[in-house]
Structures are given as structure tokens and as C-alpha cells.
Amino acid sequence: MAFAFQNRCRGIFRRGYFWRQTVFALLLSMAFPGCALAETAEEAAASLQDNVLEYGELQDMIRLYNPAMEQALASYNDTLEKYAEARAQLKRGQFSVSTDKEEAKDDNDMEDYAYYASEEAIYKSAAASYQDMYERMQENSSTSSLRQMERQMTVAAQALMISYDTMELERETMEKMCQLYEKQYELVQTRYQAGMATQADVLSANEQLLDGRSSLETIQESQDEVYRSLCLMVGRETDGSLTIARIPSADTSRIEGYDLEEDTQKAIGNNNTLMSERHTSSGGSTSGVNNKKRNVAEGEEKLRIQMESLYSDILRKKQELEAEKTAYEKARQEKNLADTRYSLGMMSQTDYLSAEMAAIQAEADYRAADLALVQAMDTYEWAVLGIA
Numbered sequence: 014m015a016f017a018f019q020n021r022c023r024g025i026f027r028r029g030y031f032w033r034q035t036v037f038a039l040l041l042s043m044a045f046p047g048c049a050l051a052e053t054a055e056e057a058a059a060s061l062q063d064n065v066l067e068y069g070e071l072q073d074m075i076r077l078y079n080p081a082m083e084q085a086l087a088s089y090n091d092t093l094e095k096y097a098e099a100r101a102q103l104k105r106g107q108f109s110v111s112t113d114k115e116e117a118k119d120d121n122d123m124e125d126y127a128y129y130a131s132e133e134a135i136y137k138s139a140a141a142s143y144q145d146m147y148e149r150m151q152e153n154s155s156t157s158s159l160r161q162m163e164r165q166m167t168v169a170a171q172a173l174m175i176s177y178d179t180m181e182l183e184r185e186t187m188e189k190m191c192q193l194y195e196k197q198y199e200l201v202q203t204r205y206q207a208g209m210a211t212q213a214d215v216l217s218a219n220e221q222l223l224d225g226r227s228s229l230e231t232i233q234e235s236q237d238e239v240y241r242s243l244c245l246m247v248g249r250e251t252d253g254s255l256t257i258a259r260i261p262s263a264d265t266s267r268i269e270g271y272d273l274e275e276d277t278q279k280a281i282g283n284n285n286t287l288m289s290e291r292h293t294s295s296g297g298s299t300s301g302v303n304n305k306k307r308n309v310a311e312g313e314e315k316l317r318i319q320m321e322s323l324y325s326d327i328l329r330k331k332q333e334l335e336a337e338k339t340a341y342e343k344a345r346q347e348k349n350l351a352d353t354r355y356s357l358g359m360m361s362q363t364d365y366l367s368a369e370m371a372a373i374q375a376e377a378d379y380r381a382a383d384l385a386l387v388q389a390m391d392t393y394e395w396a397v398l399g400i401a
Contacts, residue, residue: 061073061077064254064255065258066174066249068171068258068260068261069261071170071174072164072167074170074248075163075166075170076163078247078249079166079248080245080248081166085159085162086159097143099143103139103140104140106136107133107137110129110132110136111133113125113129113132114126114129117129161399164399164400166246168391168395168400170246170247171388171391173242173246174243174257174260175387175388176239177236177239177257178257178384179384180235180239181236181259182377182380182384183232184233184236186373186374186377187225187228187229189373190373193370193373194225196366197218197221197222197363197366200362200363200366201214201215201217201218202215202218243257260384262383263383263384263387263390267390267394268331268390271393273320276393276397277316277317279398280397280398280401281313281316281317284312284316284399284401286312287309287313287316290308319401320393320401323393323396324393326392326393327386327390330382330386333382334379334382334385337379337381340378341376341378341379344371344372344376347371347372348369348371348372351364351365351368351369
């Protein structure tokens with residue numbers, strides 16, 4: 014017995030008792046990560062390094078440079094590395110006790126042989142568990158949480174960029190309007206000096222100009238705030254070095270590919286809230302099962318109603334865009350006619366300024382309707398992917 018005990022101690026300390034304790038502590042304390050996306054695209058990253066942010070780049074920018082995503086991915090990779098390291102250590106331990114087992118067998122020491130065989134089985138089982146965890150982390154089903162996080166952030170970034178573009182449109186429009194207000198104010202002053210306008214007319218024109226400048230300042234401040242938020246979302250500096258590109262016009266051909274019934278079924282299958290409800294324990298009781306079924310059914314019905322609403326919103330905004338386009342084309346024709354008439358002295362400066370204002374406003378309304386349709390289509394498509 015004393016000889017067997019000495020052999021056992023010799024085997025334990027040869028492998029390193031404290032190292033062994035550390036490995037098994039790792040087995041007990043290692044926490045499973047939520048899930049993550051192990052994808053990195055160096056070639057895609059290279060194309061995102063310029064100082065122009067395109068609307069179509071937002072999801073890639075979020076995936077690669079958003080601070081929260083970077084942290085989640087780092088945590089994921091760190092956990093993968095720990096799993097791989099732990100498995101390698103356990104395999105080394107398995108090899109070591111296997112050697113001790115063979116030595117005990119050669120010495121015909123059945124007690125030590127049985128002990129080392131048991132130790133080998135423990136190491137082998139633990140190493141297999143880590144291998145299984147490592148492989149499961151890399152499966153698509155294990156990355157759903159990070160994909161969900163990425164998509165939600167992309168939706169938020171898209172909303173910010175649409176807000177920025179809308180404010181850019183408002184800013185440009187207000188700048189042009191202020192220029193016209195200045196001309197109008199100067200005209201009223203000239204008319205007042207000629208006795209053709211009252212002091213009240215001058216005050217009204219001046220007030221209109223001051224209001225326009227105040228509105229322009231407010232728009233600029235709001236746009237700057239959105240700019241900073243968008244830069245932070247995509248992991249870029251807020252020092253003004255990043256240029257926000259104009260969002261492309263709505264591609265109405267996308268609508269032709271929508272199938273409300275089929276898309277609704279996809280949305281129901283992809284919706285995280287519904288998936289979570291389906292996997293919630295019913296408690297095993299009849300009432301629990303019935304409650305679970307009812308909650309799932311109610312959730313699906315609400316989503317069906319929401320999908321119908323989103324689809325109807327797209328069709329409505331498409332009609333509004335067509336109407337605004339028609340109005341814009343008409344205003345542009347009238348502006349061209351006003352240019353001709355004014356150059357021939359057939360139109361007063363006041364009427365000409367009014368025609369300019371109408372054309373500017375019509376263009377702003379048309380572009381705003383275009384952005385609204387872009388957002389409506391994106392919202393619908395994200396709902397199909399489970400973000401609703």
C-alpha cells in the first residue's frame with residue numbers, strides 16, 4: 014500500500030498538482046458566452062477605411078468597428094481561445110496519466126493502474142466537453158445573439174443616417190430660403206424707400222429673415238448631434254473627418270419582390286420575441302401549456318397585423334413619392350418658365366422670388382418622400398428578418 018501511495022503521489026506531482034487544480038477549476042468556472050459572430054472580412058474592411066460613409070456600408074461598419082460589437086467579438090474570440098487552451102491542457106494531462114497507467118501496468122500494479130485509468134477517463138471526458146463547446150460556439154445557431162445585436166444596431170444607424178440626410182435636406186432648403194428672404198427683405202426696403210411699401214412690410218420681411226436664420230441654426234445643431242451619434246455607432250471620430258454620403262434614391266423595384274403572406278411567415282419564424290416565447294417552459298401543467306400557446310398565438314397575430322401595416326405603409330409612401338415627383342416636375346417647369354419671363358422683363362422680382370421658393374420647397378418635399386419610402390422598405394425587410 015505504501016508503495017502504491019508513493020507511486021500515486023509521484024504521478025500527481027510529476028504532472029503538477031497545482032496545474033491540475035487550475036484546469037479543473039476552469040472546468041467549473043468557465044461561463045458560456047451568449048453567442049457571437051466569428052466572421053471577420055479583411056477585404057471588406059479595407060473598402061471601409063475611406064472617409065465617406067455610405068448607406069449600404071452601415072451593417073459592415075457596425076460589425077467591424079462598433080465598440081460594443083468589437084467588445085462582444087473580442088469576448089467570443091477570447092472564450093474560443095480559452096476553450097482551445099483548456100482542451101490542449103487536458104489532452105496533455107490525458108497523455109501524461111496514460112503514460113503512468115502503462116507504467117503501472119508494466120509494474121503489475123493494478124491499484125495504480127485502476128487509478129490512472131480513472132484519471133485518464135476524466136481528462137478524456139473533460140477534453141471532449143471542451144471540444145464540443147468549441148464546435149458549438151462556431152455553429153450558426155450559436156451566433157444568433159450577436160447577429161441580433163448587429164441587426165438592431167444597423168437599424169438604429171440607418172435611422173440616424175436617414176435623420177441626418179433629412180436634416181441635410183432641411184438645412185440646404187433653409188439656406189436657399191434665407192437667401193431668398195434676404196433678397197425679399199432688400200426688395201421691400203427698396204419699395205419702402207420709394208413709398209411703395211409700409212414700415213410694417215419691412216418689419217414683416219425682416220422677421221421672416223430672422224426666423225429663417227434661427228431655424229437654420231437649430232437645424233445645424235440637431236444635425237451636428239446626429240452626426241456625432243452616427244460616428245460613434247460606426248466607430249469613427251466625431252471631429253468632422255467623416256463625410257456622410259447622400260442616401261441613394263428609393264429602388265421601387267424591391268417592392269415587386271415582396272409577398273406579404275410569405276414574408277409574414279418568415280417574420281414569424283425569425284422574430285426573436287416569438288422564438289423566446291416558444292422556448293419558454295410551460296411548467297408542465299395544462300394551464301401552463303395553454304397559456305404558452307395563447308401567448309404565442311397572440312404574438313403571431315400581432316406580428317401579422319404589424320406586417321400588414323408595414324406593407325400598407327410602403328404602398329402609401331410609394332404613392333406619395335409619385336405625387337411629390339409629379340409636383341416637383343411641375344414646379345420645375347414653372348420655374349423654367351419664370352426664368353424666361355423674368356429675363357424678358359415680363360415678371361416682377363417679387364413674383365419671381367415666389368416661383369423660386371415654390372420650386373425649392375417642391376424639390377425638398379420630393380426628396381423627403383423618397384427618404385420616407387427608403388425607410389419604409391428597410392423597416393419591412395428588417396421585420397422579415399426578425400427585427401420588428
